[in-house]
Amino acid sequence: MPDPIRLGIAGLGTVGRGVVRIVQRHGATLAARAGRPVEIVAVSARSRDKDRGVDLSAYGWEDDPVALARRPDIDLFVELMGGADGPAKDATEAALEAGHDVVTANKALLAIHGQALAETAERAGAAIRFEAAVAGGIPVVKALTEGLAGNEVTRILGVMNGTCNYILTRMENAGLTYDEAFAEADGLGYLEADPELDVGGIDAAHKLALLSAIAFGTRVDFPNVRLEGIGSVSIDDIRHAADMGYRIKLLGVARMTGRGLEQRMTPCLVPASSPLGQLEGGTNMVVLEGDSVGQIVLRGAGAGEGPTASAVMADVMDLARGIRLPVFGQPATGLRAARAAVAAVPAPYYLRMTLVDKPGALAKIARALGEAGISIDRMRQYDHAEGTAPVLIVTHRTTRGALEEAIAAMDATGVVAESAVALRIEEL
Amino acid sequence: MPDPIRLGIAGLGTVGRGVVRIVQRHGATLAARAGRPVEIVAVSARSRDKDRGVDLSAYGWEDDPVALARRPDIDLFVELMGGADGPAKDATEAALEAGHDVVTANKALLAIHGQALAETAERAGAAIRFEAAVAGGIPVVKALTEGLAGNEVTRILGVMNGTCNYILTRMENAGLTYDEAFAEADGLGYLEADPELDVGGIDAAHKLALLSAIAFGTRVDFPNVRLEGIGSVSIDDIRHAADMGYRIKLLGVARMTGRGLEQRMTPCLVPASSPLGQLEGGTNMVVLEGDSVGQIVLRGAGAGEGPTASAVMADVMDLARGIRLPVFGQPATGLRAARAAVAAVPAPYYLRMTLVDKPGALAKIARALGEAGISIDRMRQYDHAEGTAPVLIVTHRTTRGALEEAIAAMDATGVVAESAVALRIEEL
Numbered sequence: 001m002p003d004p005i006r007l008g009i010a011g012l013g014t015v016g017r018g019v020v021r022i023v024q025r026h027g028a029t030l031a032a033r034a035g036r037p038v039e040i041v042a043v044s045a046r047s048r049d050k051d052r053g054v055d056l057s058a059y060g061w062e063d064d065p066v067a068l069a070r071r072p073d074i075d076l077f078v079e080l081m082g083g084a085d086g087p088a089k090d091a092t093e094a095a096l097e098a099g100h101d102v103v104t105a106n107k108a109l110l111a112i113h114g115q116a117l118a119e120t121a122e123r124a125g126a127a128i129r130f131e132a133a134v135a136g137g138i139p140v141v142k143a144l145t146e147g148l149a150g151n152e153v154t155r156i157l158g159v160m161n162g163t164c165n166y167i168l169t170r171m172e173n174a175g176l177t178y179d180e181a182f183a184e185a186d187g188l189g190y191l192e193a194d195p196e197l198d199v200g201g202i203d204a205a206h207k208l209a210l211l212s213a214i215a216f217g218t219r220v221d222f223p224n225v226r227l228e229g230i231g232s233v234s235i236d237d238i239r240h241a242a243d244m245g246y247r248i249k250l251l252g253v254a255r256m257t258g259r260g261l262e263q264r265m266t267p268c269l270v271p272a273s274s275p276l277g278q279l280e281g282g283t284n285m286v287v288l289e290g291d292s293v294g295q296i297v298l299r300g301a302g303a304g305e306g307p308t309a310s311a312v313m314a315d316v317m318d319l320a321r322g323i324r325l326p327v328f329g330q331p332a333t334g335l336r337a338a339r340a341a342v343a344a345v346p347a348p349y350y351l352r353m354t355l356v357d358k359p360g361a362l363a364k365i366a367r368a369l370g371e372a373g374i375s376i377d378r379m380r381q382y383d384h385a386e387g388t389a390p391v392l393i394v395t396h397r398t399t400r401g402a403l404e405e406a407i408a409a410m411d412a413t414g415v416v417a418e419s420a421v422a423l424r425i426e427e428l
Numbered sequence: 429m430p431d432p433i434r435l436g437i438a439g440l441g442t443v444g445r446g447v448v449r450i451v452q453r454h455g456a457t458l459a460a461r462a463g464r465p466v467e468i469v470a471v472s473a474r475s476r477d478k479d480r481g482v483d484l485s486a487y488g489w490e491d492d493p494v495a496l497a498r499r500p501d502i503d504l505f506v507e508l509m510g511g512a513d514g515p516a517k518d519a520t521e522a523a524l525e526a527g528h529d530v531v532t533a534n535k536a537l538l539a540i541h542g543q544a545l546a547e548t549a550e551r552a553g554a555a556i557r558f559e560a561a562v563a564g565g566i567p568v569v570k571a572l573t574e575g576l577a578g579n580e581v582t583r584i585l586g587v588m589n590g591t592c593n594y595i596l597t598r599m600e601n602a603g604l605t606y607d608e609a610f611a612e613a614d615g616l617g618y619l620e621a622d623p624e625l626d627v628g629g630i631d632a633a634h635k636l637a638l639l640s641a642i643a644f645g646t647r648v649d650f651p652n653v654r655l656e657g658i659g660s661v662s663i664d665d666i667r668h669a670a671d672m673g674y675r676i677k678l679l680g681v682a683r684m685t686g687r688g689l690e691q692r693m694t695p696c697l698v699p700a701s702s703p704l705g706q707l708e709g710g711t712n713m714v715v716l717e718g719d720s721v722g723q724i725v726l727r728g729a730g731a732g733e734g735p736t737a738s739a740v741m742a743d744v745m746d747l748a749r750g751i752r753l754p755v756f757g758q759p760a761t762g763l764r765a766a767r768a769a770v771a772a773v774p775a776p777y778y779l780r781m782t783l784v785d786k787p788g789a790l791a792k793i794a795r796a797l798g799e800a801g802i803s804i805d806r807m808r809q810y811d812h813a814e815g816t817a818p819v820l821i822v823t824h825r826t827t828r829g830a831l832e833e834a835i836a837a838m839d840a841t842g843v844v845a846e847s848a849v850a851l852r853i854e855e856l
Contacts, residue, residue: 018720022578022720026578026579026580029580029645030577030578032645032758032762033577033757033758034577035754035758035759080535092791109826121630131575133597136719137720137722137724138724139570139574139575139724141577142567142570142571142574142575143567143570143575144572146567146570146739146745146746146751147567147570147571147739147742148567148742149452149458149461149462149741149742149745149746150450150458150737150740150741150742150744150745151454151738151739151741152454152457217457217460217461274508275703275706275727276635278703278706290738291734292446292450292565292727292734292735292737292738293565293728293734293735293738293739294565294567294729294732294734294735294742295728295729296566296567296726296727296728297725297726297727298724298725298726298727299703299724299725299726299727300721300722300723300724300725301721301722301723304722306719306720306721306722307720307721307722309720310576310578310579310718310720310721311575311721312578313577313578313720314574314575314576314577314578316578317574317578318574318577319578321577321753322750322752323574323751323753324750325749325751326463329461330460330461330463333462334460372434
């Protein structure tokens with residue numbers, strides 16, 4: 001049997017513990033599949049004494065993850081500390097500079113420093129793998145980089161933050177307000193220490209930016225992901241959208257257009273009958289569209305010990321088996337800087353507004369939309385309440401620019417009691 | 429730029445043409461991703477003169493695929509002729525013996541000769557890749573072999589024959605009989621020349637047997653896939669199943685049990701609200717379950733020029749990038765012979781029968797089930813027609829053996845006008 005692959009694991013939280021458990025439980029299977037043993041040599045974490053429910057006595061210990069990353073007796077540094085900067089970045093750089101491959105679950109680190117780290121890796125002849133950074137246990141990085149390697153990728157769509165999808169699903173199914181569903185998710189431990197990473201869409205946007213780089217051969221461009229969290233999604237919109245046959249999801253979309261790279265992580269409506277629309281709870285889903293393959297849908301757990309550790313192990317096993325690819329699927333120095341698209345491609349929109357209950361009010365709204373070049377696909381007026389009338393409109397394809405113009409014109413008519421909420425309907 | 433990878437393509441039907449188109453259309457992208465050009469050197473097909481809508485003038489031509497497979501100026505032989513024996517097998521063997529890697533879409537070839545071919549490949553130091561042989565464009569071989577490499581695979585489920593799913597979906601949605609839906613599928617060109625490959629479940633069983641080998645480290649064991657086609661599925665059962673919240677699918681299931689490897693390709697009920705239950709038309713779906721990752725669902729087109737060519741190109745690109753794995757994920761000589769499980773693990777069953785409309789009839793049926801140790805979860809009796817009463821029963825978990833005993837006992841009661849149809853309900 002050839003030499004073992006020797007791991008140093010930094011970070012022994014949920015995911016780190018999961019990786020240790022897999023290596024301990026499945027040693028013989030891993031060796032048969034990799035053609036060589038998979039061994040843990042040393043580990044590092046904040047506290048040595050904490051009981052993590054796994055036996056670490058056979059492994060070396062380093063208080064300093066950078067020292068672990070540099071150990072000459074490891075082949076592979078597994079970074080599971082998290083954080084875009086600080087120890088995670090320092091240790092990753094140290095590992096690469098020592099010529100060690102790196103496997104990481106750290107989406108923030110790569111979304112922000114991915115290009116520099118990929119260049120460092122290439123200079124050192126080392127690999128960085130990050131399956132666990134995107135959509136937990138779903139092998140989406142592999143599906144995109146390798147499975148769709150013969151395709152021009154036309155669009156990526158994804159529900160990639162389970163916490164947001166849990167909150168939105170609970171609002172719809174249990175009739176909770178956003179604040180109630182948020183509190184429930186918090187009580188279940190689903191939220192990051194900084195909840196804005198989840199509900200603000202930042203965490204999911206990190207993941208989208210990584211997939212974009214692979215799909216379009218561009219440098220990771222997280223700052224140009226158009227970001228809008230779920231904090232402004234109301235139970236009213238969730239219900240009205242459902243009435244019209246849609247569900248509201250925090251949806252990541254990336255596509256290369258004639259006007260540049262479009263990347264968005266925003267609440268969108270999707271058809272309730274589509275796989276994305278049917279996705280409930282904390283599950284993740286990524287839809288990959290390619291010019292040959294059509295549409296591939298991948299669904300699975302986006303977080304948790306087992307699924308994330310499974311993804312880490314997929315990378316470890318690839319490296320153990322000698323599978324080595326550039327970080328983003330092609331040499332980092334050859335990645336183009338993405339030109340960010342200023343505006344998203346046109347789409348239908350959902351509009352919800354409240355009108356004063358006066359004759360001719362609806363006609364004024366319809367005229368304002370028409371004058372902005374926006375045609376109406378469907379309109380519904382609901383029961384009047386205290387002199388006002390809620391109105392829902394689904395438009396034909398239009399741009400957000402035209403829509404904002406129309407909303408301003410509608411507000412100026414004097415018949416709008418509550419200005420329009422506009423949500424994009426992503427066509428599938 | 430390093431040396432090109434040089435392809436010889438045998439078979440220029442739908443898929444072969446698709447592969448040629450991708451190589452011609454995406455040359456620059458493929459080269460950037462592979463780090464080397466991807467070139468077609470020569471092709472082979474039955475008729476040289478046929479207009480296939482692609483320009484083949486730059487490529488060499490071989491009338492004999494075996495001669496193509498042996499050409500010293502190719503690195504990689506792409507086998508797209510089909511058929512378990514004959515030219516496909518001869519040419520594949522010739523390519524391997526010449527030390528050439530092989531990419532194939534041929535499920536029958538590998539389901540029947542996979543072990544011998546894998547051993548030949550290993551002796552020659554060559555690779556065989558077959559992503560396109562299973563579930564068309566869905567990168568399921570890669571997801572299972574690599575993405576889930578850290579998992580003990582606990583179960584594989586799949587709808588892997590789009591034609592069968594199309595027929596079943598049309599029966600349910602358009603109220604067609606099996607014969608009508610079959611004729612419609614035939615008219616659309618969805619059926620193989622020998623339709624029994626589709627509707628008999630053979631084609632899908634070939635695919636399942638390949639996935640089993642990867643998942644469980646066993647030799648491909650197609651003869652022990654329990655096979656039952658969709659020809660006996662009636663519109664009545666589809667409707668009654670829907671009433672009870674289920675859909676009928678031709679479902680492949682593979683799992684390793686304490687009593688051996690269980691492989692089935694049979695019509696089963698699945699919950700209508702599950703991803704498998706929601707799958708309509710010709711789309712394929714594979715569900716992979718692992719001890720760490722939980723449940724991963726993969727969905728996409730299972731056939732057609734673009735999707736299948738996309739899968740072929742994924743394999744071509746892997747080999748161009750130097751990704752080389754044993755055929756079934758671990759050395760062929762190390763694969764264990766699978767012990768086939770005699771009986772499937774217990775499951776709930778759906779029973780439909782017609783009783784004579786006499787007092788006490790239902791009680792006799794319930795007693796027969798009880799005496800066979802089968803308890804009833806739900807029962808429905810429908811409107812009587814001409815002295816008979818259709819009855820539906822969903823049982824708690826039981827074995828097919830106990831069920832057959834109960835059906836014989838029910839038939840002996842004298843109250844059964846039409847003997848029970850029994851369909852397994854696969855739990856998800």
